Amino acid sequence: MPEDVVFVTEKMLLRAGFVLAWEEGLKVIPDGEITVEDGIVSYLGPRTGRSQEGFERVIEKENSLVMPGLVNAHTHAAMTLFRGYADDMPLQEWLNDKIWPLEAKLDKKDIYWGTLLAICEMIRGGTTCFADMYFHMEEVAEACSKSGIRASLAWGLIGLDMIKGMAGLKESKSLTRNWHNADRGRITVMLGPHAPYTCPPKYLRKVIDLAAELDVPMHIHLAETAVEVQECRAEHGKTPVELMNDLGLFDYKVLAAHCVHLSPTEIEILATKGAAVAHNPGSNLKLGSGIAPLWELLQKGALVSLGTDGAASNNNLDMIEELRLSALLPKGINCDPTALPAEDALKMATINGFQSLFLEKGLGSLQAGTAADLVMINLKKPHYFPLHNPLSHIVYSAAAADVEMVMVGGRVLFENGELKTIDEEKVFFEVRQRSVRLLD
Amino acid sequence: MPEDVVFVTEKMLLRAGFVLAWEEGLKVIPDGEITVEDGIVSYLGPRTGRSQEGFERVIEKENSLVMPGLVNAHTHAAMTLFRGYADDMPLQEWLNDKIWPLEAKLDKKDIYWGTLLAICEMIRGGTTCFADMYFHMEEVAEACSKSGIRASLAWGLIGLDMIKGMAGLKESKSLTRNWHNADRGRITVMLGPHAPYTCPPKYLRKVIDLAAELDVPMHIHLAETAVEVQECRAEHGKTPVELMNDLGLFDYKVLAAHCVHLSPTEIEILATKGAAVAHNPGSNLKLGSGIAPLWELLQKGALVSLGTDGAASNNNLDMIEELRLSALLPKGINCDPTALPAEDALKMATINGFQSLFLEKGLGSLQAGTAADLVMINLKKPHYFPLHNPLSHIVYSAAAADVEMVMVGGRVLFENGELKTIDEEKVFFEVRQRSVRLLD
Numbered sequence: 001m002p003e004d005v006v007f008v009t010e011k012m013l014l015r016a017g018f019v020l021a022w023e024e025g026l027k028v029i030p031d032g033e034i035t036v037e038d039g040i041v042s043y044l045g046p047r048t049g050r051s052q053e054g055f056e057r058v059i060e061k062e063n064s065l066v067m068p069g070l071v072n073a074h075t076h077a078a079m080t081l082f083r084g085y086a087d088d089m090p091l092q093e094w095l096n097d098k099i100w101p102l103e104a105k106l107d108k109k110d111i112y113w114g115t116l117l118a119i120c121e122m123i124r125g126g127t128t129c130f131a132d133m134y135f136h137m138e139e140v141a142e143a144c145s146k147s148g149i150r151a152s153l154a155w156g157l158i159g160l161d162m163i164k165g166m167a168g169l170k171e172s173k174s175l176t177r178n179w180h181n182a183d184r185g186r187i188t189v190m191l192g193p194h195a196p197y198t199c200p201p202k203y204l205r206k207v208i209d210l211a212a213e214l215d216v217p218m219h220i221h222l223a224e225t226a227v228e229v230q231e232c233r234a235e236h237g238k239t240p241v242e243l244m245n246d247l248g249l250f251d252y253k254v255l256a257a258h259c260v261h262l263s264p265t266e267i268e269i270l271a272t273k274g275a276a277v278a279h280n281p282g283s284n285l286k287l288g289s290g291i292a293p294l295w296e297l298l299q300k301g302a303l304v305s306l307g308t309d310g311a312a313s314n315n316n317l318d319m320i321e322e323l324r325l326s327a328l329l330p331k332g333i334n335c336d337p338t339a340l341p342a343e344d345a346l347k348m349a350t351i352n353g354f355q356s357l358f359l360e361k362g363l364g365s366l367q368a369g370t371a372a373d374l375v376m377i378n379l380k381k382p383h384y385f386p387l388h389n390p391l392s393h394i395v396y397s398a399a400a401a402d403v404e405m406v407m408v409g410g411r412v413l414f415e416n417g418e419l420k421t422i423d424e425e426k427v428f429f430e431v432r433q434r435s436v437r438l439l440d
Numbered sequence: 441m442p443e444d445v446v447f448v449t450e451k452m453l454l455r456a457g458f459v460l461a462w463e464e465g466l467k468v469i470p471d472g473e474i475t476v477e478d479g480i481v482s483y484l485g486p487r488t489g490r491s492q493e494g495f496e497r498v499i500e501k502e503n504s505l506v507m508p509g510l511v512n513a514h515t516h517a518a519m520t521l522f523r524g525y526a527d528d529m530p531l532q533e534w535l536n537d538k539i540w541p542l543e544a545k546l547d548k549k550d551i552y553w554g555t556l557l558a559i560c561e562m563i564r565g566g567t568t569c570f571a572d573m574y575f576h577m578e579e580v581a582e583a584c585s586k587s588g589i590r591a592s593l594a595w596g597l598i599g600l601d602m603i604k605g606m607a608g609l610k611e612s613k614s615l616t617r618n619w620h621n622a623d624r625g626r627i628t629v630m631l632g633p634h635a636p637y638t639c640p641p642k643y644l645r646k647v648i649d650l651a652a653e654l655d656v657p658m659h660i661h662l663a664e665t666a667v668e669v670q671e672c673r674a675e676h677g678k679t680p681v682e683l684m685n686d687l688g689l690f691d692y693k694v695l696a697a698h699c700v701h702l703s704p705t706e707i708e709i710l711a712t713k714g715a716a717v718a719h720n721p722g723s724n725l726k727l728g729s730g731i732a733p734l735w736e737l738l739q740k741g742a743l744v745s746l747g748t749d750g751a752a753s754n755n756n757l758d759m760i761e762e763l764r765l766s767a768l769l770p771k772g773i774n775c776d777p778t779a780l781p782a783e784d785a786l787k788m789a790t791i792n793g794f795q796s797l798f799l800e801k802g803l804g805s806l807q808a809g810t811a812a813d814l815v816m817i818n819l820k821k822p823h824y825f826p827l828h829n830p831l832s833h834i835v836y837s838a839a840a841a842d843v844e845m846v847m848v849g850g851r852v853l854f855e856n857g858e859l860k861t862i863d864e865e866k867v868f869f870e871v872r873q874r875s876v877r878l879l880d
Contacts, residue, residue: 080822080825080826081826082828083823083825083826083828083833084826084828084829084832084833084837085829087782087829087832087836088777088778088781088782089777090777090778091777094777117825118822120822121821121823124822282768284772285768285769285771285772286768286771286772286777286836287771287777288771288774288775288776288778288779289772289775290772290775291772291773311823311837314836314837315823315832315833315836315837316836316839318823318839321761321764324761328722328725328726331726331728332724332725332726332728332729332730333731334728335666335728335729335730336728337528337530337531337534337726337727337728338528338529338530338728339728341527342527342528381561381564382520382558382561382564382864383523383561383751383755383756383758385520385523385557385867385868385872386520386521386523386524386871386874387524388523388875388879389524389525389527393523393524396524396527396726396754396755396756397523397524397751397754397755397756399758399839399841400839401840401841402841424822427825428820428822428825431826432825432826432827434826435826439828
């Protein structure tokens with residue numbers, strides 16, 4: 001079991017032109033101030049007259065905005081290795097001829113470096129936390145631990161072959177033992193039943209039992225494509241959501257990714273059962289899966305967060321892009337400019353993400369007493385002028401490249417254009433070498 | 441009439457890891473080279489052994505990509521002044537209570553500075569050319585002239601009141617006399633009949649006659665909302681596209697913005713008549729206008745380019761965002777990942793844009809003999825690794841902030857993070873002051 005690294009975080013004073021934080025709703029604080037001690041926010045509010053003495057670091061930027069870190073609630077980080085390798089293809093051909101043969105060639109260290117590449121991109125774009133589902137997850141955990149990012153990791157479980165399925169459960173058990181709540185709780189573990197169509201009911205029951213035993217949440221793909229729904233109906237006489245509900249899945253903590261094809265009844269089930277839905281608008285568009293009924297889910301009170309999915313189907317891990325898409329698509333498809341206002345979109349990308357990963361209460365609010373997972377945005381760019389409304393600018397105008405500082409649990413991971421915990425050149429080198437080998 | 445400024449451009453040699461250019465289709469040239477003389481591309485192809493002597497500037501970047509500049513085929517540049525001022529509102533309320541009252545307060549110099557702000561943002565994001573429709577267009581022309589960007593400018597014409605309508609025609613005539621083909625052809629003029637619902641047939645005929653007399657194209661809003669189509673049917677017994685067709689509009693050079701609500705017959709009309717369609721996916725989503733039948737338009741052979749619309753309804757002028765949306769939306773709404781492949785999207789954002797503005801043939805191809813309107817993209821970012829396919833990365837992964845150099849007609853407008861022709865601090869200052877006054 002890897003040693004729980006106790007990171008040294010500095011006692012910091014941040015002052016910025018605007019601070020955004022969550023209380024009941026969104027608090028927009030002009031000329032705001034945050035103090036951070038031992039990784040925890042100790043004050044957040046209007047600027048005080050306090051002295052800078054006693055703070056190891058002071059950052060004062062009147063043209064910047066501080067807000068909670070973004071949460072990428074569904075990805076397969078190491079799939080960065082396949083970014084741009086195959087696009088614009090029918091789904092089954094893409095999987096059968098392109099993605100699966102390459103995945104079969106991945107070794108442990110590929111996963112490690114591919115994940116680190118993803119983390120470089122995510123941190124640079126203001127993502128402070130992500131939920132991952134893939135394999136060789138110990139490597140993913142190592143990469144997360146090294147980088148300082150927050151993550152919840154699930155070993156993807158496929159139960160079509162029960163022997164392999166049971167091996168996956170064993171891997172998951174070991175991952176949980178080694179990494180759940182590691183690094184001061186920065187790394188947590190979920191079980192990752194891949195999807196209803198790859199995890200038959202008999203196997204899913206075993207997964208649910210293990211989740212209950214280990215007391216960890218589950219992360220599953222659900223109702224991603226129309227074909228999945230059709231085939232589930234044909235085989236089980238019910239839709240994927242109904243099937244999962246009947247199996248009792250939603251009686252436990254579940255993060256359900258995609259949820260594109262839902263009937264009103266299924267929306268009702270997800271909302272009332274408190275399942276966390278990870279909406280992946282970019283991937284759903286690019287793979288031709290469709291457009292999820294996001295506005296309907298939110299109106300029914302469902303807990304919805306946002307994800308990028310893997311970089312083979314997106315093709316970046318830019319959460320501001322997903323935030324924008326999530327705010328724009330419901331307006332367009334409902335022909336209603338009032339659908340999904342800016343605040344709801346920002347909520348999905350930040351605090352809802354932490355909640356969807358079943359992390360400690362209040363995380364992502366930036367309220368005093370919660371972990372300092374935050375990002376600073378440089379507003380001194382043409383697309384932030386004039387500054388009528390900072391919330392609007394973050395949702396409808398911002399770009400990932402505007403992120404100028406990123407902090408997780410009080411530790412600065414990115415500043416002045418540089419990643420502080422990762423040797424990015426080495427990552428680029430390794431990924432380049434490995435992609436050449438994989439395509440050989 | 442302003443003096444035609446003959447810009448001094450340097451004899452330049454560019455070498456980059458990749459060069460993208462248009463011939464029959466897209467040419468992707470690894471280790472490419474471009475020479476520029478007197479603003480014109482004199483060589484484009486694989487790297488040669490030529491000596492650097494005789495070139496005033498040499499840029500060699502193995503981790504960069506050179507491609508044609510992006511064309512923003514529909515915007516209202518000065519509306520940057522209203523960026524983020526009002527969002528998430530019903531369309532009529534937004535216009536009546538928010539946008540129109542502010543527009544009534546705009547003075548000439550507001551338009552000048554608002555346009556310059558837009559140009560700062562566009563150049564930084566790789567846009568080398570735009571089509572604008574607004575008012576006080578002489579100010580817009582001054583801003584374009586000063587900045588070195590390429591533009592086609594239309595005074596927005598509203599003919600509900602014939603006296604005002606005729607005054608608009610007079611302004612347009614004067615704009616054409618003063619600015620059409622100014623600055624070595626960098627600035628051109630169109631007539632700007634705002635829309636069928638603001639330009640009754642009697643007035644539109646006058647506009648068409650003037651366009652024929654002046655030999656300039658027309659730029660119009662068309663079929664943007666379902667309400668517009670309904671009301672046009674109620675008043676004229678035909679749809680906006682049918683009405684325009686019957687009036688003979690499409691027998692002239694026309695740039696039609698939006699075209700969201702189209703029947704198959706109307707798609708056929710636009711395609712066969714050779715109208716240029718400016719697709720504005722971001723604005724159409726945000727205002728709840730809907731999603732244009734882009735894939736259907738392209739399959740019928742229509743000439744489609746991309747635009748941001750004004751920053752009050754977008755809220756940025758990021759053409760890479762529009763490029764991405766244009767590639768993703770048809771896949772999502774048609775549930776078909778093969779709809780609108782990457783090359784088609786890049787074509788719309790680049791060479792189709794130049795064609796839609798009815799500029800000289802070949803412009804935007806980067807072929808030898810055409811103007812050097814190009815951008816350089818920095819590929820040394822995590823989201824470009826690994827580099828399986830540069831085209832895919834530009835369409836599905838790139839960001840505006842990756843643009844590291846921008847050239848229009850051989851003149852460098854942006855490099856090393858700095859705008860070369862605009863005092864950006866002064867623009868920020870002016871815009872801030874003016875937005876305070878406007879909201880007063």
